[in-house]
Amino acid sequence: MCGIAGIAGPAGSVPDQGVLDRLADALAHRGPDGGGRHVAANVGLVQTRLAIIDIEGGRQPILDGEGRAIVANGEIYNYRELRAGLPEARFATGSDCEPPLHLYARDGSAFVESLRGMYALALHDPGAGTLTLSRDPFGIKPLYVAEGAWGVAFASEAQALVAAGLVAPKVSDRARNELLQMQFTCGADTIFEGIRRVLPGETLVVRDGRMVERRRREALPTANAVDGGADDLIRRLDAVLAESVEFHQRSDVPYGMFLSGGIDSAALLALMARLNPHPVLAFTAGFPGTQARDERDHARALAARVGARHVEVEVSEGDFWALLPEVAAAMDDPAADYACLPTFKLAREARREVKVILAGEGGDELFGGYGRYRAAMRPWPLARPMRRHGTFDGLDVLRASPTGWRDRFAAAEAESRRPGRSRLQAAQAADCADWLAHDLLTKADRCLMANGVEGRVPFLDPAVAGFAFPLADRWKVGKGLGKWLLRLWLEQALPEARPFDRKRGFTVPVAEWIAARPGIGALVARQPGIAEIARPEAVEALFSRCDGKTGFACWTLLFYALWHQRHIIGRRPEGDAFEALAKA
Numbered sequence: 001m002c003g004i005a006g007i008a009g010p011a012g013s014v015p016d017q018g019v020l021d022r023l024a025d026a027l028a029h030r031g032p033d034g035g036g037r038h039v040a041a042n043v044g045l046v047q048t049r050l051a052i053i054d055i056e057g058g059r060q061p062i063l064d065g066e067g068r069a070i071v072a073n074g075e076i077y078n079y080r081e082l083r084a085g086l087p088e089a090r091f092a093t094g095s096d097c098e099p100p101l102h103l104y105a106r107d108g109s110a111f112v113e114s115l116r117g118m119y120a121l122a123l124h125d126p127g128a129g130t131l132t133l134s135r136d137p138f139g140i141k142p143l144y145v146a147e148g149a150w151g152v153a154f155a156s157e158a159q160a161l162v163a164a165g166l167v168a169p170k171v172s173d174r175a176r177n178e179l180l181q182m183q184f185t186c187g188a189d190t191i192f193e194g195i196r197r198v199l200p201g202e203t204l205v206v207r208d209g210r211m212v213e214r215r216r217r218e219a220l221p222t223a224n225a226v227d228g229g230a231d232d233l234i235r236r237l238d239a240v241l242a243e244s245v246e247f248h249q250r251s252d253v254p255y256g257m258f259l260s261g262g263i264d265s266a267a268l269l270a271l272m273a274r275l276n277p278h279p280v281l282a283f284t285a286g287f288p289g290t291q292a293r294d295e296r297d298h299a300r301a302l303a304a305r306v307g308a309r310h311v312e313v314e315v316s317e318g319d320f321w322a323l324l325p326e327v328a329a330a331m332d333d334p335a336a337d338y339a340c341l342p343t344f345k346l347a348r349e350a351r352r353e354v355k356v357i358l359a360g361e362g363g364d365e366l367f368g369g370y371g372r373y374r375a376a377m378r379p380w381p382l383a384r385p386m387r388r389h390g391t392f393d394g395l396d397v398l399r400a401s402p403t404g405w406r407d408r409f410a411a412a413e414a415e416s417r418r419p420g421r422s423r424l425q426a427a428q429a430a431d432c433a434d435w436l437a438h439d440l441l442t443k444a445d446r447c448l449m450a451n452g453v454e455g456r457v458p459f460l461d462p463a464v465a466g467f468a469f470p471l472a473d474r475w476k477v478g479k480g481l482g483k484w485l486l487r488l489w490l491e492q493a494l495p496e497a498r499p500f501d502r503k504r505g506f507t508v509p510v511a512e513w514i515a516a517r518p519g520i521g522a523l524v525a526r527q528p529g530i531a532e533i534a535r536p537e538a539v540e541a542l543f544s545r546c547d548g549k550t551g552f553a554c555w556t557l558l559f560y561a562l563w564h565q566r567h568i569i570g571r572r573p574e575g576d577a578f579e580a581l582a583k584a
Contacts, residue, residue: 002030002031002047002048002049002050002060002071002072002073002074002156003027003028003029003030003031003047003048003073003155003156003157003160003449004027004045004046004047004048004071004072004073004120004121004122004143004154004155004156005020005023005024005026005027005045005046005047005153005154005155005156005160005164006020006023006043006044006045006046006071006122006131006153006154006155007019007020007023007043007044007150007151007152007153007154007166008042008043008124008131008151008152008153008206008209009042009043009150009151009209010042010150010151010208010209011042011129011208011209012042013042013150013151013209014042015039015042015043015044016044016150017039017044019044019153019164019165019166020037020039020044020046022160022163022164022165023046023153023155023160023161023163023164024037024046024048025163026155026157026159026160026163026164027046027048027155027156027157027160028048029449029450029452030048030050030073030156030157030449031047031048031049031050032048032050032452033049033050033051034048034049034051034059035047035048035049036049036059036060036061036071037061038061038063038069038071038124040067040069040124040126041126041129042151042208042209043124043126043131045061045069045071045122045124046071047060047061047071047072047073050355050449050452050454051252051253052075052251052252052253052355052356052454053075053079053094053095053096053250053251053252055252055253057093057094057095058093058094058095058096058097058098059093060072060095060097062092062093062095062097062098062101063092063101064092064101064102064105065090065092066105066127067125067126067127068101068104068105068123068124068125068126068127069101069123069124070097070098070100070101070104070121070122070123070124071121071122072097072100072119072120072121072122073119073120073121073141073143073156074097074117074118074119074120074121074136074140074141075096075117075118075119075250075454075456076096076097076099076100076115076116076117076119077096077116077117077247077248077250077461078114078115078116078117078247079095079096079097079098079099079117079250080250082099082100082103082114082115083099086099086102086103086106089102089105096117096250097119097121100112100115100119100121100123101123103115104123104125104132109132109203109205109213109215112134112203112217113217115136116247116461116462116463117136118136118138118140118141118456118457118460119134119135119136119141120133120134120135120136120141120142120143120156120198121133121134122154128207129207129208130205130206130207130212131152131205131206131207132203132204132205132206133145133154133198133202133203133204133205133206134198134202134203134204135198135199135200135201135202135203136200136201137200137201137217137218137219137462138200138201138219138362138432138436138437138441138457138460138465139197139199139200139201139436139437139438139441140441140445140457140460141156141445142156142157142197142333142442142445143155143156143197143198144156144157144158144160144161144190144195144196144197144198144333145195145196145197145198145204146161146166146167146194146195146196147210147211148166148167150166150209151206151209151210152206152209152210152211153166154198157332157333157446158190158192158195158332158333159332159567161192161195162192162195162567167192167193167194167195168193168194169192169567169568169570170192170193170194170568171191171192171193171529171564171568172189172190172191172192172193174189174404174405174407174408175189175190175191176191176533177402177403177404177405178405178408178409179191179334179335179336179556179560180336180390180391180392180398180402180405180533180556180560181390181391181392181393181402181405181406182387182390182391182405182406182409183335183336183337183391183439183556184334184335184336184337184434184435184438184439184442185333185334185335185438186408186409186412186434186438187199187408187411187412187434190333191333191334192567197333197438199216200219200432200433200437201216201217201218201219202214202215202216202217203215203216203217219432219460219462219465220428220429220432220465220469221465221466221469221470222418222420223466223470224420224470225422225470225471225472225473226467226470226471226472227471227472227474227475230485230488233471233475233485234485234488234489234492236467237467237468237485237486237489238489238493240463240464240467241267241271241458241464241489242271242274242275243463244458244459244461244463244464245268245271245272245275245358245458246275247458247461248358248456248457248458248461249272249275249276249358251355251356253354253355253356254281254353254354254355254356255281255354255355255356255357255358255456256280256281256282256283256350256353256354256356256357256358257269257272257280257281257282257283257357257358257359258282258283258284258343258346258350258357258358258359258360259282259283259284259299259302259303259308259310260284260285260295260299260360260506261293261295261298261299262295262360262363262506263363263369263483263486263487263490263497263499264360264361264362264363264364264369264459264486265359265360266302266490266494266497266499267360267363267486267489267490267493267494267497268358268359268360268458269282269302269303269306269308269494270306270490270493270494270497271458271493272358273306273307273308279307279308279309280303280306280307280308280309281308281309281311281353281354282299282303282308282309282310282311283311283313283346283349283350283357284296284299284300284310284311284312284313285313285314285315285342285345285346286312286313286314286315287314287315287316287342287508287509288314288316289316289317290317290509290512290513291509291512292507292508292509292512293506293507295506296312299312300312301496302494302496302497305494305496306494311349311350311353313342313345313346313349315341315342315345315508317512317513317516319341319345320341320510320513320577321513321517321576321577321578322576322577323341323344323345324341324558324559324562324576324577325562325565325566325573325574325575325576325577325580326344326450326573327340327341327344327447328559328562328563328565328566328573329562329566329567329572329573330344330446330447330449330450331442331443331446331447331563332446332567333438333442333446334559334560334563334567335438335439335442335443336555336556336559336560337439337440337443338508338510338552338555339443339506339508340443340446340447341508341510342508343443343444343447343448344447344450344451347447347448347450347451347453348451350451350453351451351452351453354453355452355453355454356453356454356455356456357448357453357454357455357456358455358456358457358458359444359455359456359457360457360459361436361440361441361444361457361459361460362436362440362457362459362460363459363483363486364482364483365428365431365432365435365436366428366459366460366464366465366468366469367459367468367471367476367482367483367485367486368424368428368473368476368477368482368483368484369482369483370431370482371482372384372386372387372427373424373427373428373476373477373482374477374480374482376423376424376426376427377422377423377424377427377473377477378423383423385410385413386409386413386427386430386431387406387409388406390402390405390406391552391553391556392553392556395542395550395553396538397534397535397538397539397542397553397557398533398534398535399533399534399535408434409430409434412430412433412434413426413427413430415430415433416428416429416430416433422473424473424476424477425469425473428469436460441457441460444457471485481500481502486499487499487500510551510552510554510555511546511547511548511550511551511552511554511555514543514546514551514554514555514558515546515547515551517578518543518544519578520543520558520577520578520581521539521540521541521542521543521544521546521554522540522543523578523581523582524539524543524557524558524561524581525537525539525540525543527561527564527565527581528564528569529560529561529563529564529565529568529569530557530560530561530564534557539557542554542557558577561581562577562580562581565580565581571583
């Protein structure tokens with residue numbers, strides 16, 4: 001796990017060392033274990049390393065003896081199998097990131113088709129005069145690009161391109177409207193004008209400072225609906241999940257997991273306990289003294305049942321105000337997801353003992369867990385589109401009604417309705433395209449990497465997706481419950497998880513904490529980023545009545561105010577949220 005960045009200029013140009021320095025400095029938090037640099041012809045690459053596999057020998061960039069060089073962020077889980085399939089290759093390291101270099105020599109830009117893992121990588125081939133950029137099919141690892149007269153630049157985080165002086169920190173109105181209304185942004189264009197995401201599964205080829213080729217590797221299979229008997233499907237599910245977890249546990253450093261009270265993390269716990277010779281280390285967040293559901297009792301009981309060592313992490317109101325400026329600073333590609341706070345706190349505590357964490361992201365999207373999927377399954381005219389209402393609808397707080405905020409998500413919905421897919425599968429595919437990649441996975445990446453922890457997500461594996469997504473709808477939704485087949489499997493694997501209990505959504509008591517500090521509304525209202533989009537008196541009024549109905553809107557404005565301070569104004573976080581906002 002690392003940070004990568006670089007620049008490919010026009011033919012005959014030489015990479016600016018100052019730009020490379022600034023890119024590396026901006027990504028230093030992603031790689032506390034060292035760094036490297038490669039400059040050849042018109043291409044410069046930098047990498048900051050969090051050492052996970054081949055601790056001593058796996059430094060990057062890695063070269064192949066023919067002048068080709070690779071820098072990568074992520075893990076290639078099938079690296080052992082790939083090495084065995086490349087008997088003619090001369091490997092210089094034991095790193096999981098070296099096999100792609102030799103696959104490229106054999107297969108060209110199609111080399112990514114063989115990779116099983118999470119990755120964002122850059123591969124320079126001076127013989128061909130190309131730089132190849134690629135991102136894993138689900139978008140687990142981030143990658144951003146910008147273009148200018150200086151060529152094409154890339155980085156693991158958008159903020160690095162701003163810090164390097166390549167792009168001005170200017171907000172895109174459309175993306176900001178998406179953030180305010182949906183809590184995340186969609187598609188390739190980020191909230192920064194001039195910075196684009198390499199989309200999940202995309203491979204881009206750059207030559208002479210220009211993008212000349214683009215291809216896409218799909219995350220979801222096109223196979224027809226898979227049906228069968230329950231016993232056979234449970235057996236097959238067990239095999240595919242066990243293999244994925246086994247691959248995701250490949251590491252030369254200690255690892256653990258995040259355990260909530262949900263189906264997905266309980267499934268991971270059961271599998272990790274089965275596959276590990278030593279006790280699993282599980283971390284659970286709780287919110288003492290609030291009305292939020294506390295999952296620690298249930299998680300504690302599950303951990304005890306499988307002999308896991310359980311670490312309970314309290315997230316308090318004090319943590320909320322103290323950590324929020326750091327969280328907003330880490331979330332350069334913003335997602336106003338309040339789960340970023342417990343994720344950040346869990347990662348900080350986990351880093352005391354481990355460098356790798358397994359988590360359950362992707363289970364809902366692949367196995368059909370969300371209630372909105374069941375609404376989307378209804379026949380016309382009863383079916384309802386997802387995310388049809390925005391956070392600020394009817395609140396009369398913003399200076400202008402947000403426009404176009406649903407357009408790009410609607411485009412993803414339209415693209416997901418492919419021939420042969422059910423309504424449920426179309427809804428799952430739409431979520432995988434935007435919600436999963438640009439909210440859940442972005443949140444996990446930034447909050448963990450800010451604390452020097454690698455996050456792994458075994459559900460988002462090609463083999464798991466190949467099994468789960470084509471399942472007939474009846475194996476995803478049954479008796480009004482989502483993830484039906486996964487629940488049937490968990491009933492056998494860990495019945496103490498009570499898999500047929502009704503799902504209760506994970507909540508963070510942000511409304512309670514905000515309501516307890518009545519002065520915060522005035523501080524938020526006067527922030528430049530907020531005054532630009534909202535009427536100050538309306539903002540103060542909104543915060544004065546912060547409750548279950550308006551709480552998420554208050555949270556969104558608070559988060560955006562702190563995000564804007566750091567990423568647009570350029571003020572680094574100092575002190576708690578009150579101190580940071582008082583400096584406006």
